[in-house]
Amino acid sequence: MQLSLLDNTDPRLNAENRIKQLRIQLEYHNSRYYQLDAPEISDAEYDLLFRELTELEERYPDLVTAESPTQRVGDAPVSRFQPIVHRLPMLSLDNAFNGEEIRTKLDARVKKELGLADSSSVSYLCEPKMDGLAVELVYEKGNLVVASTRGDGVTGEDVTQNIRTLRGLPLRLTGEKVPERLEVRGEVYLSLDAFQKINSAREENGDPPFANPRNAAAGSLRQLDSRITAGRPLSLYCYAPGVVEGAAFSSQQDFLATVSGWGLPVNPLARLVESVEGAIDYYHEMQERRESLPYEIDGTVVKVDSFLLQRELGEKSRSPVWAIACKFPPRQAETQLEDILLSVGRTGVITPVAMLRPVEISGVTVSRATLHNWDELASKDIRIGDTVVVERAGDVIPAVVRVVVERRNGSERAVPPPAFCPECGSEVVRIADEVALRCMGISCPPQIRESLKHFASRGAMDIEGLGDKVVEQLLSLGLVHTVADLYSLTKEDFMRFERMGDKLSANLLAALKASKTCDLSRFIYALGIRHVGERTAKTLAQAFGSLDHLEKATVEELTSVRDIGATVAQSIFTFFNNPDNLTVIARLLELGVHPAAVAKTVGGRLSGKNFVFTGTLTRFSRDHARKLVEDQGGNVVGSISRKTDYVVAGEEAGSKLTKARELGITVLGEEEFLKFLKLLEAP
Ligand code: IVH
Numbered sequence: 244m245q246l247s248l249l250d251n252t253d254p255r256l257n258a259e260n261r262i263k264q265l266r267i268q269l270e271y272h273n274s275r276y277y278q279l280d281a282p283e284i285s286d287a288e289y290d291l292l293f294r295e296l297t298e299l300e301e302r303y304p305d306l307v308t309a310e311s312p313t314q315r316v317g318d319a320p321v322s323r324f325q326p327i328v329h330r331l332p333m334l335s336l337d338n339a340f341n342g343e344e345i346r347t348k349l350d351a352r353v354k355k356e357l358g359l360a361d362s363s364s365v366s367y368l369c370e371p372k373m374d375g376l377a378v379e380l381v382y383e384k385g386n387l388v389v390a391s392t393r394g395d396g397v398t399g400e401d402v403t404q405n406i407r408t409l410r411g412l413p414l415r416l417t418g419e420k421v422p423e424r425l426e427v428r429g430e431v432y433l434s435l436d437a438f439q440k441i442n443s444a445r446e447e448n449g450d451p452p453f454a455n456p457r458n459a460a461a462g463s464l465r466q467l468d469s470r471i472t473a474g475r476p477l478s479l480y481c482y483a484p485g486v487v488e489g490a491a492f493s494s495q496q497d498f499l500a501t502v503s504g505w506g507l508p509v510n511p512l513a514r515l516v517e518s519v520e521g522a523i524d525y526y527h528e529m530q531e532r533r534e535s536l537p538y539e540i541d542g543t544v545v546k547v548d549s550f551l552l553q554r555e556l557g558e559k560s561r562s563p564v565w566a567i568a569c570k571f572p573p574r575q576a577e578t579q580l581e582d583i584l585l586s587v588g589r590t591g592v593i594t595p596v597a598m599l600r601p602v603e604i605s606g607v608t609v610s611r612a613t614l615h616n617w618d619e620l621a622s623k624d625i626r627i628g629d630t631v632v633v634e635r636a637g638d639v640i641p642a643v644v645r646v647v648v649e650r651r652n653g654s655e656r657a658v659p660p661p662a663f664c665p666e667c668g669s670e671v672v673r674i675a676d677e678v679a680l681r682c683m684g685i686s687c688p689p690q691i692r693e694s695l696k697h698f699a700s701r702g703a704m705d706i707e708g709l710g711d712k713v714v715e716q717l718l719s720l721g722l723v724h725t726v727a728d729l730y731s732l733t734k735e736d737f738m739r740f741e742r743m744g745d746k747l748s749a750n751l752l753a754a755l756k757a758s759k760t761c762d763l764s765r766f767i768y769a770l771g772i773r774h775v776g777e778r779t780a781k782t783l784a785q786a787f788g789s790l791d792h793l794e795k796a797t798v799e800e801l802t803s804v805r806d807i808g809a810t811v812a813q814s815i816f817t818f819f820n821n822p823d824n825l826t827v828i829a830r831l832l833e834l835g836v837h838p839a840a841v842a843k844t845v846g847g848r849l850s851g852k853n854f855v856f857t858g859t860l861t862r863f864s865r866d867h868a869r870k871l872v873e874d875q876g877g878n879v880v881g882s883i884s885r886k887t888d889y890v891v892a893g894e895e896a897g898s899k900l901t902k903a904r905e906l907g908i909t910v911l912g913e914e915e916f917l918k919f920l921k922l923l924e925a926p
Contacts, residue, residue: 349545
C-alpha cells in the first residue's frame with residue numbers, strides 16, 4: 244500500500260499528516276498480518292514504520308490519540324477492574340455431546356416452537372466453538388470505547404486497557420455505514436503457538452506454566468497491568484451482536500459479513516447450512532480438523548441463522564432456544580505410566596501423581612497426570628509400568644482414565660497407600676468420611692511455608708511485618724523449620740535478608756515479642772488445625788480455658804462442646820496426639836509464648852466458675868444451658884478437672900459423673916441447676 248507524502252512548510256502540520264498516514268498504514272498491515280494471515284511487508288519494515296510513528300508522537304505528544312497503534316502497548320496498572328453492566332445480558336448455551344443431539348435438543352425444539360413440520364428445514368449458521376473467554380466490545384461512532392469480560396453474564400469487568408493491546412482488533416472501525424453504537428461479543432483466545440511460547444518463557448523464568456491456552460488467555464486478559472497483556476499475543480473472533488444503534492442485521496450470516504467489512508475479525512470457518520443434517524456434518528468435519536487448527540476449539544456452535552426466527556424463539560433459563568453448543572469428546576492418548584509420585588499439598592493432603600512417558604495430546608505435552616486419591620488408584624487398579632489412557636478434558640489437569648489391561652506383562656507394580664509422609668516421615672492419617680490421606684506433621688516442609696504464613700496472619704498471631712516475602716527468605720536461609728523457630732530469631736538473622744535494615748528488623752522482633760502474650764483463641768487458630776477456623780478456635784478457648792485442657796481433651800469431651808461435631812473433634816484430637824505437634828507447642832511455650840484465655844463476662848455472678856454438662860439434658864438444650872451460664876459470667880468447659888466447680892448431670896450421665904464424685908465436685912441435676920440459677924438471680 245502506498246500513500247503519497249504530503250509536503251508542507253509547517254513542520255507540525257507535516258508531522259500531523261505523516262502521523263495520520265502512518266496510522267492508516269500500520270492498521271492496514273496489522274489486518275493483513277493478523278486477520279488475513281497474508282502480510283505484505285516484512286516484520287522489519289513494519290517495525291520501521293512503527294518506530295517512525297512513535298518518534299513523531301513523542302515529539303508532538305498532543306497528537307497522540309487513543310486509537311493510535313502505538314497505544315496498544317498497555318497502560319499503567321490499575322488496582323482493580325471496574326464493574327461493567329452489560330446492556331443485554333450475555334447468555335450461555337445449552338450443550339449437546341454428539342451430532343445426533345443437535346437434532347434432538349435443537350432442531351426438534353426449534354421446529355416445535357415455530358410450529359414447523361418435522362420434514363421442513365431450518366437454516367443454521369455453524370461456527371467453531373472457540374475455547375477462550377467471552378468479551379463484549381463497545382464501539383461508539385466507530386471507536387472502541389469499552390471492553391468487558393462476560394463476568395456472571397449481567398456484570399463483567401472493565402478490561403478496555405487490556406483489549407486495546409490486541410493487535411488484530413481495530414481500535415477504530417472502517418468501511419461503510421459504521422453504526423452510532425455497536426456492541427459486539429466475541430471470544431478472546433490464544434493460539435497454540437503463542438501458548439507454547441508463553442509457557443517456555445515461564446518455565447525459563449521458573450514460573451509455573453499455564454495448564455492450557457484458555458487459562459493462559461484468561462490470565463493474560465485479567466492482568467491489572469496491561470503492559471503484561473501487551474506482551475501476550477491474544478486474538479479474538481467476533482460471534483454475536485449486543486445492542487446495536489444505527490444498523491440492523493437480518494441473520495447471523497449477515498452479521499458476520501457486515502462486521503467483518505468494518506474490520507472486525509470473524510472466524511473464516513463459519514458456514515451456513517440448509518438443514519440440521521448440514522450442522523451434524525459440520526460438527527463431524529470440525530472434529531476431524533480440530534487437530535490441525537492453530538487454536539483450541541472444544542466443539543461447534545449451531546445457531547438458527549435468521550434473526551427474525553431467533554427473536555421469535557427467544558430464550559429459556561438464560562440460554563437461547565435458537566442455539567446449541569455441541570461439545571467434542573475429551574481427547575485421549577495412550578502412554579506408559581513410569582512412576583507414581585506422592586505429592587504433599589499445603590494442607591498435608593498426599594496425592595498420588597502419575598509420571599508419564601511424555602505424550603502429546605492436541606499440541607500439549609502431557610507428562611504428569613493426577614490420580615486424584617488412593618481410592619481411585621485402587622478402584623482403577625493402576626500400577627507402575629501400566630499402559631494407561633490419559634485424557635485432557637477442557638480446563639482440567641490431565642487425568643488417567645483407565646489401564647489398558649491387555650498390555651500388561653506381569654512386571655507392573657501396585658503402589659500401596661503410604662503409612663508415613665514421604666516428606667517428613669510423620670504418620671499419615673485417613674480422616675473418617677474423607678478419601679484423602681493426610682500428613683499430620685506440623686513440620687512437614689511443603690506445609691511449613693503455608694503454616695508460617697497462617698501463624699503470622701492477622702486473625703492468628705498477628706505478627707506485623709512477617710509477610711510472604713519474609714517467610715520465603717526465612718525458609719531459603721534455613722532459619723526456620725517450625726513456627727517455634729520464629730521466636731528464637733535474632734536481629735543478626737534478619738540482617739541477612741535482602742532489603743532489611745536496622746529499623747525493619749527491630750520492628751519485626753518487637754512484633755514477635757508482642758505476639759507472645761496472646762489470646763488463647765488466636766493461638767489455637769494459629770496452630771492451623773484442620774477444620775478449626777477463628778470461630779471454632781474461640782469456642783474451644785472458652786470451653787477449655789487453657790491449652791493444657793484442650794491438649795488433653797478426648798474426642799468425647801470435644802464433641803460435647805457446642806458447635807463441635809465429630810469431624811472437627813477428630814481432627815483436633817488427632818492434631819494434639821501427634822508427638823511432633825506437641826514438641827512444637829512445647830517449644831513455643833518454652834520460648835515464652837503465653838496463650839491465655841480471656842475472661843468473657845467480667846464481674847457476672849458466676850464469674851470464674853467452671854461448669855461441665857454431662858448426660859442427656861431433657862429440660863433444655865445444652866446450648867441453652869450454656870447461654871444461661873455464660874450470661875452470668877460463668878464458663879462451660881468440656882472436661883472435668885480440679886478446676887471444675889459444678890457438674891450438671893442429665894440422664895444417663897456416665898464416666899464424667901463418676902469422676903466428679905471422685906473429685907468431690909458439686910453435682911447438680913437439671914432441676915437443681917435451674918433453681919441454682921434462679922437463686923443466684925434473686926438479689
Ligand atoms: S454464541 C447467546 N458462538 O461459548 C449466544 N459462543 O457456552 C452466545 N463461545 O460464553 C454465545 N465460541 O464464550 C458463541 N462461536 C461461538 C462461540 C461461543 C465460543 C463461548 C462463549 C460463550 C460460551 C457459551
